[in-house]
Amino acid sequence: MHSKLLDEGNIMNKMFSKDLLTFVQEHEICLNNMLQKYFRRAELLFLTLNEWMEPSRVLDILVPLIGAFNHQLFVRLVCSLSIINTSVSLIKWCCPEYRPYWWLKEFKVIRHFEDLQQYPPTCETSAGFPSAHSTAFKWCKEPSYLYHETSPVFSLGRDFGYLMGVALSAPLFKRYECSHSRIKRLPLMMSVEIVNYWARLETPKKNIKKMHSKLLDEINENGYVILEDFLAPEEIDILYKAGRTLCMDAPQINRKIFSSVNSENSQSKDTYFLNSGDRVSYFFEEGAVGENGELLVDPVVSLNKVGHALHVEHPEFKKITFSNRVREICWQLGFNKPVVCQSMYIYKNPGIGGEIISHQDSWYLHTEPNSAIGFWIALEDATLQNGCLQFIKGSHKSGVHRRYIRNPDKESKELLIYDRAAPIYPQSTFTPVPVTKGTCIIIDGNVVHKSEPNRSNKSRHAYTFHVIETENNVKYSEDNWLQPPADKPFPILFERK
Numbered sequence: 001m002h003s004k005l006l007d008e009g010n011i012m013n014k015m016f017s018k019d020l021l022t023f024v025q026e027h028e029i030c031l032n033n034m035l036q037k038y039f040r041r042a043e044l045l046f047l048t049l050n051e052w053m054e055p056s057r058v059l060d061i062l063v064p065l066i067g068a069f070n071h072q073l074f075v076r077l078v079c080s081l082s083i084i085n086t087s088v089s090l091i092k093w094c095c096p097e098y099r100p101y102w103w104l105k106e107f108k109v110i111r112h113f114e115d116l117q118q119y120p121p122t123c124e125t126s127a128g129f130p131s132a133h134s135t136a137f138k139w140c141k142e143p144s145y146l147y148h149e150t151s152p153v154f155s156l157g158r159d160f161g162y163l164m165g166v167a168l169s170a171p172l173f174k175r176y177e178c179s180h181s182r183i184k185r186l187p188l189m190m191s192v193e194i195v196n197y198w199a200r201l202e203t204p205k206k207n208i209k210k211m212h213s214k215l216l217d218e219i220n221e222n223g224y225v226i227l228e229d230f231l232a233p234e235e236i237d238i239l240y241k242a243g244r245t246l247c248m249d250a251p252q253i254n255r256k257i258f259s260s261v262n263s264e265n266s267q268s269k270d271t272y273f274l275n276s277g278d279r280v281s282y283f284f285e286e287g288a289v290g291e292n293g294e295l296l297v298d299p300v301v302s303l304n305k306v307g308h309a310l311h312v313e314h315p316e317f318k319k320i321t322f323s324n325r326v327r328e329i330c331w332q333l334g335f336n337k338p339v340v341c342q343s344m345y346i347y348k349n350p351g352i353g354g355e356i357i358s359h360q361d362s363w364y365l366h367t368e369p370n371s372a373i374g375f376w377i378a379l380e381d382a383t384l385q386n387g388c389l390q391f392i393k394g395s396h397k398s399g400v401h402r403r404y405i406r407n408p409d410k411e412s413k414e415l416l417i418y419d420r421a422a423p424i425y426p427q428s429t430f431t432p433v434p435v436t437k438g439t440c441i442i443i444d445g446n447v448v449h450k451s452e453p454n455r456s457n458k459s460r461h462a463y464t465f466h467v468i469e470t471e472n473n474v475k476y477s478e479d480n481w482l483q484p485p486a487d488k489p490f491p492i493l494f495e496r497k
Contacts (some may be wrong), residue, residue, distance in 0.1 A: 004073065223434070224441055230439060233438070239316060239379055256273065256282065277342060279482060285354055291479075304346045309343065312491060317343060338469055339467065339492050340490060341468050346464060350446060358430075362394075363404045366480055370445050370476070371474050372446075373444065375464060378462050379436050386459065388418045388434045392431070396444040401448075402423065403420075406483075
């Protein structure tokens with residue numbers, strides 16, 4: 001099952017979002033930028049107006065108050081609000097793709113956006129518009145606060161409810177339109193308000209309920225989620241070129257091999273691997289290095305991976321790892337204080353790209369309770385031929401099957417060991433997940449997955465990193481192979497206040 005970042009893409013979405021809606025967004029931002037620039041002294045006034053023009057106050061206080069004093073103005077006002085709301089809901093229904101603040105800012109599709117200031121009165125973002133109630137001094141301060149109605153279809157029904165309320169009240173309005181008695185105007189006001197108030201009660205808003213997370217539902221069901229178009233083409237190119245450059249920086253002597261199949265013969269006995277958590281370390285494919293350490297293939301296709309601190313030590317990988325889109329996903333998944341514990345650039349080179357055995361990420365990055373989440377980003381198309389990821393759907397519900405830990409026997413040459421024998425997983429239970437470049441797969445730490453050797457003539461580059469929770473009594477296991485130095489704790493993504 002393929003899932004967009006916030007689901008529900010369609011043809012209408014593509015038609016509108018690339019042309020008309022981008023045009024509307026750009027001009028809205030230009031207007032707000034001008035207001036911020038030339039009316040800076042009126043900031044307090046704008047913020048006060050924003051506060052009092054919140055939909056809840058407009059519909060619960062101002063509109064009924066107007067209705068008590070002026071019948072005709074009341075009906076016209078409610079009609080106008082209803083038509084506007086219904087039109088906006090139609091746009092959201094046709095274009096369900098959300099345009100959160102981080103999307104606009106990071107992809108830089110809108111001119112003048114960098115000059116726009118943000119202010120505390122947070123409101124929900126919405127499809128087609130940077131802010132559902134955007135005015136010059138009201139922008140979403142924290143992009144992780146993405147709140148909205150449960151579904152565009154429900155909000156459309158709610159807004160048609162507004163119009164229905166006006167239609168039902170029309171006979172009452174005609175009956176009393178010549179009356180000067182304010183008491184007789186109350187039935188009209190109440191009939192419309194009851195319909196609208198009931199509809200709004202049934203529509204969760206940001207102060208009632210957090211936006212329903214389909215992301216969380218899917219990862220709870222399958223153990224992984226596929227997010228297409230997670231990176232823009234230019235971002236893919238930057239990371240891919242950075243990965244190629246790393247090949248040229250690899251050591252010319254004392255080359256270290258990485259193998260998940262024969263780990264007991266390589267990294268398990270090597271302090272180079274054990275101490276790689278806070279630096280950029282280079283690991284070669286088994287078939288790339290000869291008995292005397294000489295390189296048997298072109299350096300460009302010799303590496304298995306580079307890790308495990310690219311997210312800290314390399315600016316391009318750090319930028320993506322700590323981007324707001326990553327924060328948003330972790331926010332939706334319920335993290336309170338997530339940290340990034342490790343990162344890798346994986347090459348999976350043609351012909352010699354090794355197998356990654358069936359495993360759970362929690363074998364290596366264990367927390368109690370489990371909190372590890374992997375971000376696996378394809379920088380080239382991943383196919384069955386070049387070794388795409390394969391998952392056992394729902395296997396994350398069966399607990400942690402074994403651990404890869406620091407050897408408690410300090411006298412042993414084995415620095416790292418598995419605490420039990422490898423589980424056996426039938427091949428028939430795996431689901432291959434081929435994806436196009438730019439796609440991100442979010443991986444639950446307990447879901448079983450693997451990748452076959454690359455038997456094709458095409459590489460399968462990917463960037464991956466892992467996030468864990470550090471609050472809610474979550475403990476990072478002290479016997480995990482990867483341990484942060486005392487002076488270099490795992491970097492924090494955000495802290496939920």
